[in-house]
Ligand code: SF4
């Protein structure tokens with residue numbers, strides 16, 4: 001079974017996806033999985049070519065069979081979301097809770113799966129990729145993350161790849177829990193700010209609770225060396241290894257503007273060397 005490595009952060013904007021794309025470019029043979037389904041952007045750097053897509057249903061939507069409906073109005077009275085105007089149900093307001101179907105005396109209400117998004121299997125120049133798109137206003141991204149991870153596992157089984165590299169959702173909510181469950185290693189990307197410290201503390205607690213081994217990358221560490229030291233102290237206190245520090249360097253922004261991972265944009269740059277070294281250590285820690 002393939003080893004699963006997730007790149008996560010306590011909040012968005014820490015450089016998580018940039019690092020994931022750079023690790024992908026540094027890797028030999030990985031399956032890529034974008035679990036940041038609420039705001040996926042790994043595709044911007046990896047330019048996947050979609051090979052197949054499938055529909056994802058994360059919820060249900062109710063509808064009334066007008067031939068059976070006796071217009072008793074019970075469903076309208078009991079719907080807490082104001083979605084029913086007998087014999088119509090507003091699909092956008094319907095939360096799929098099923099109360100209307102439960103109270104209907106003549107079994108006139110049907111709950112059917114609602115299209116919530118799409119799951120893609122794609123090819124990139126660094127390996128196959130599983131990713132998804134949640135439709136606007138749709139929830140249940142935790143379940144979508146689980147489905148995308150399952151697709152990544154199926155691809156790894158089919159290709160014989162021994163490593164799955166996951167771009168996780170930011171934060172500590174449901175999609176993050178779905179991302180980190182069962183990982184062999186989580187690489188937490190943080191920045192030396194006070195909010196970065198707070199967010200790091202929360203995500204490390206989450207990883208500890210789910211017994212996921214963690215290591216930390218301090219991005220733009222030189223912007224505040226005092227806070228960098230505080231992060232290192234926190235990691236030491238929690239027996240979490242700091243994988244490395246990355247300095248602030250405009251080459252990172254330049255590579256993003258060029259929509260290329262750093263090792264491809266600047267193969268001989270010192271930042272690329274640091275990232276390649278980090279990836280080698282990550283592989284050693286996870287396998
Ligand atoms: S499923 Fe729930 S939200 Fe949808 S119409 Fe029925 S009662 Fe309202």
Ligand code: SF4
Nearest residue numbers: 069070072073075104
């Ligand atoms: S509860 Fe059933 S029968 Fe009554 S109005 Fe609603 S759909 Fe029609």
